[in-house]
Amino acid sequence: MKYYVLGPLKVAATNDDQIIIRAKRIRTVLAILLLHPSVIVSMDRMIDGVWPDEPPQSAVENIRTYIWHLRSLLHEAGSDGRLESHPGGYRLLSEPEELDMLRFNTLAAEGRRALHRGNPAGAAVLLEQAIGLWRGDALPELELGPAMRAKTAALDEQRRYAELDWINARLAVGEHAEMVPVLRQLTAERPLDEGLWRYLVVALYSMGRTAEALAAYAEARHNLVTELGLEPGPELRKVQVAILGGKEVAEVPLGGMTTALPGTRTVPRQLPASDPGFVGRRAALADVRKLAEEIRGQGTERKAVVTVSGPPGVGKSATAVAAATELRSGFPDGQVYVDLRGSTSGPLGAADALASVLDGFGLQPEAIPESVDRRRALYRSLIAERRMLILLDDAATTSQVTPLIPGNGQSLLLVTSSRRLAGLDADVRISLDPLTSEEAMCMLGRIAGRERICSEPTAAQSIVEACGRLPLPIRIAGARLAARPGHPLWMFAERLGMAEHVMDELTLDGLAMRDRLEASYLALDPSAQRCFRILGRLRPNAISALSVGELLQLAPHAADRELERLVHEGLLIPGIMHRSAPRYRIVSLLHVYARERLAEEGAGLCVA
Numbered sequence: 001m002k003y004y005v006l007g008p009l010k011v012a013a014t015n016d017d018q019i020i021i022r023a024k025r026i027r028t029v030l031a032i033l034l035l036h037p038s039v040i041v042s043m044d045r046m047i048d049g050v051w052p053d054e055p056p057q058s059a060v061e062n063i064r065t066y067i068w069h070l071r072s073l074l075h076e077a078g079s080d081g082r083l084e085s086h087p088g089g090y091r092l093l094s095e096p097e098e099l100d101m102l103r104f105n106t107l108a109a110e111g112r113r114a115l116h117r118g119n120p121a122g123a124a125v126l127l128e129q130a131i132g133l134w135r136g137d138a139l140p141e142l143e144l145g146p147a148m149r150a151k152t153a154a155l156d157e158q159r160r161y162a163e164l165d166w167i168n169a170r171l172a173v174g175e176h177a178e179m180v181p182v183l184r185q186l187t188a189e190r191p192l193d194e195g196l197w198r199y200l201v202v203a204l205y206s207m208g209r210t211a212e213a214l215a216a217y218a219e220a221r222h223n224l225v226t227e228l229g230l231e232p233g234p235e236l237r238k239v240q241v242a243i244l245g246g247k248e249v250a251e252v253p254l255g256g257m258t259t260a261l262p263g264t265r266t267v268p269r270q271l272p273a274s275d276p277g278f279v280g281r282r283a284a285l286a287d288v289r290k291l292a293e294e295i296r297g298q299g300t301e302r303k304a305v306v307t308v309s310g311p312p313g314v315g316k317s318a319t320a321v322a323a324a325t326e327l328r329s330g331f332p333d334g335q336v337y338v339d340l341r342g343s344t345s346g347p348l349g350a351a352d353a354l355a356s357v358l359d360g361f362g363l364q365p366e367a368i369p370e371s372v373d374r375r376r377a378l379y380r381s382l383i384a385e386r387r388m389l390i391l392l393d394d395a396a397t398t399s400q401v402t403p404l405i406p407g408n409g410q411s412l413l414l415v416t417s418s419r420r421l422a423g424l425d426a427d428v429r430i431s432l433d434p435l436t437s438e439e440a441m442c443m444l445g446r447i448a449g450r451e452r453i454c455s456e457p458t459a460a461q462s463i464v465e466a467c468g469r470l471p472l473p474i475r476i477a478g479a480r481l482a483a484r485p486g487h488p489l490w491m492f493a494e495r496l497g498m499a500e501h502v503m504d505e506l507t508l509d510g511l512a513m514r515d516r517l518e519a520s521y522l523a524l525d526p527s528a529q530r531c532f533r534i535l536g537r538l539r540p541n542a543i544s545a546l547s548v549g550e551l552l553q554l555a556p557h558a559a560d561r562e563l564e565r566l567v568h569e570g571l572l573i574p575g576i577m578h579r580s581a582p583r584y585r586i587v588s589l590l591h592v593y594a595r596e597r598l599a600e601e602g603a604g605l606c607v608a
Contacts, residue, residue: 007135120172127166310432313472333386342396418570434469447478466496468589536595
């Protein structure tokens with residue numbers, strides 16, 4: 001797919017055939033997602049963007065409907081899987097070659113760097129390509145809320161900066177005559193832009209057209225005094241004084257009009273939006289807070305690493321984001337977020353993960369080394385000088401995280417993973433269990449409505465228990481209930497109460513609990529898969545090596561090793577000792593999934 005926001009919204013297939021989207025609201029939702037490329041956009045932000053004034057009561061359901069239509073369009077165009085559902089929002093994955101805004105940013109940044117390096121000819125080519133992507137003002141035909149319109153205004157301002165840099169580059173190579181008509185047109189369009197007038201005056205004077213240069217200055221002053229009641233600024237006045245004194249006018253320093261010099265610190269602010277339904281986890285947040293206070297208050301020069309693990313759907317990401325959001329003011333040099341995609345079929349490699357982090361520091365692609373070792377060295381050098389918070393979400397293995405561990409300094413690394421990542425040297429290890437009954441009910445009430453929960457407490461309790469008191473399925477259940485405000489809770493509770501159908505019920509808008517569990521299951525080797533399946537024959541709170549060994553014809557010590565592996569994978573929870581033997585327990589929803597797999601694949605036998 002190809003998307004265009006630098007002008008009226010336009011969508012085209014990979015073969016450049018335009019895709020027509022006539023519905024105004026759907027176009028607006030797509031535009032909001034494109035203005036936040038590959039970033040999760042919260043439901044609240046989307047509602048504010050679509051309805052600038054008062055949103056309707058059905059706003060949430062309307063957004064979901066628009067998303068459904070967008071997915072259908074993407075499917076028809078052969079671009080499945082790019083529009084993702086996340087807790088509390090949506091994300092449209094966009095590559096630089098797919099979105100004109102990203103291509104513009106890349107070309108403009110490269111052009112600016114060429115200016116700073118003293119290569120105005122190369123800069124002029126790059127900046128002209130960047131400006132050529134524009135087809136008018138950004139998204140002028142859409143009615144966007146104030147926050148979204150502020151983003152389009154920022155885009156228009158970036159276009160202006162690129163134009164100034166392009167003019168600067170052309171003048172630096174002596175193309176004064178070529179730029180005079182361009183500058184006359186631009187000053188007519190933007191008569192209060194002192195930067196453009198300064199360039200025009202310099203260009204005319206450099207060609208020996210002194211009278212025209214002074215006339216241009218007089219016109220600029222007239223516009224400013226008449227419209228704003230202000231005299232020209234010091235830069236424009238310096239040019240006039242130089243001309244009147246017959247002196248040579250100093251050219252504008254390369255890159256000096258619009259951008260900071262290389263080495264200026266970029267402060268990344270990449271944390272996803274906090275989950276509005278987040279509840280509980282007080283002990284976990286307190287542990288992270290205490291560690292942050294240690295490294296900040298005592299000035300401790302050491303790495304600080306926190307791991308957050310637990311079964312699929314337990315809210316690892318939401319907990320880490322909540323902790324990071326609470327602590328971000330204590331890390332003034334920025335917050336970096338990287339989705340390592342460990343639970344997907346394409347986890348992020350070390351080189352790409354490091355490149356993503358370095359990009360967050362404001363480094364341009366050509367400044368990022370090719371080798372993993374050099375990227376890691378550069379990363380640690382940058383971190384050593386800053387106090388930053390880095391959140392690595394959904395890690396697959398310890399080796400995926402190791403290159404991103406800071407050296408000694410005052411930065412904090414948060415890592416989430418279904419696995420326990422035992423090989424990682426962590427200061428704090430947080431292993432999340434399902435929510436308490438009270439927390440689960442509170443979360444369901446926040447999403448579906450507290451009054452409904454209070455009016456049918458027994459049914460609500462049945463729903464959260466059927467969800468295993470896991471935040472993700474509770475969020476799905478709550479969203480389904482919110483979409484049907486007139487339906488009684490007991491009807492949904494009855495459907496969830498049928499174990500053979502519960503997984504089918506816990507799916508909504510591309511978000512499915514079964515998919516999360518399947519990803520963890522398929523990551524196991526065949527022996528661990530067989531052990532997981534056999535748990536479906538046992539009581540979820542009374543699992544032992546002896547009982548598993550009997551079913552799989554394994555010696556107790558061999559069965560216990562298999563159970564320990566499931567604990568490491570986040571699919572089993574250690575319990576209390578019973579008669580000098582360890583007991584384990586499995587979350588109810590995972591137990592249902594184990595029975596599903598057992599029915600589909602059979603028990604199989606492990607080799608002793």
